[in-house]
Amino acid sequence: MRRYDDPVEVRRGWVDGALDAGRVPEQFLWRGRLWKVRAVLASWVETGAWWSSAEVDAVLGTDVRATAESGAVAVRSVPDLLGERELWRVEAGRSGAGGPGGEAITGVFELSFDHDDGRWSLVGCDD
Numbered sequence: 001m002r003r004y005d006d007p008v009e010v011r012r013g014w015v016d017g018a019l020d021a022g023r024v025p026e027q028f029l030w031r032g033r034l035w036k037v038r039a040v041l042a043s044w045v046e047t048g049a050w051w052s053s054a055e056v057d058a059v060l061g062t063d064v065r066a067t068a069e070s071g072a073v074a075v076r077s078v079p080d081l082l083g084e085r086e087l088w089r090v091e092a093g094r095s096g097a098g099g100p101g102g103e104a105i106t107g108v109f110e111l112s113f114d115h116d117d118g119r120w121s122l123v124g125c126d127d
Contacts, residue, residue, distance in 0.1 A: 001110070001126040006030060010111060010120040015040055015090075025088050025111050030122050035092040041108065042089040086113040087123070 013026030018040040028035050093106035110124035 001108070001124045003124055004122050006122045008111065008120050008122045010113070025090060025120075028092070028109075028111060028120070028122070030109075033094060035094055035109070037090045037092045038106070039091040040088060041091060044087050046085050046087060048083045084115050086115070087111070088113075 009029040010025045011027045015024050018024045088111045093104045108126040112121045112123045
């Protein structure tokens with residue numbers, strides 16, 4: 001699967017067979033092309049990267065400190081442990097999208113919704 005971090009516009013709605021019917025990604029606009037979700041393959045929620053926090057480093061004894069000899073100071077961003085994002089792995093297609101002979105083009109996509117900023121991104125594509 002190729003990795004991306006591209007903004008997309010998503011319309012939530014109904015997808016046949018989806019358990020969260022009415023709130024799943026139904027269509028998305030990526031790079032000027034409209035994709036219709038045919039199936040939801042998986043969905044999950046990811047939280048902040050707690051494993052990369054300074055507190056975990058301190059417990060493990062891997063905390064990096066400034067040294068008098070080098071004068072270097074390690075700057076580490078604090079992860080947002082409360083931040084969440086929804087991820088959706090979907091099969092989507094475009095009808096008559098210009099494939100060989102004019103047939104539909106399909107692929108598997110991973111869409112991410114970040115609750116902190118309210119934005120959707122396409123984070124992966126396997127076409």
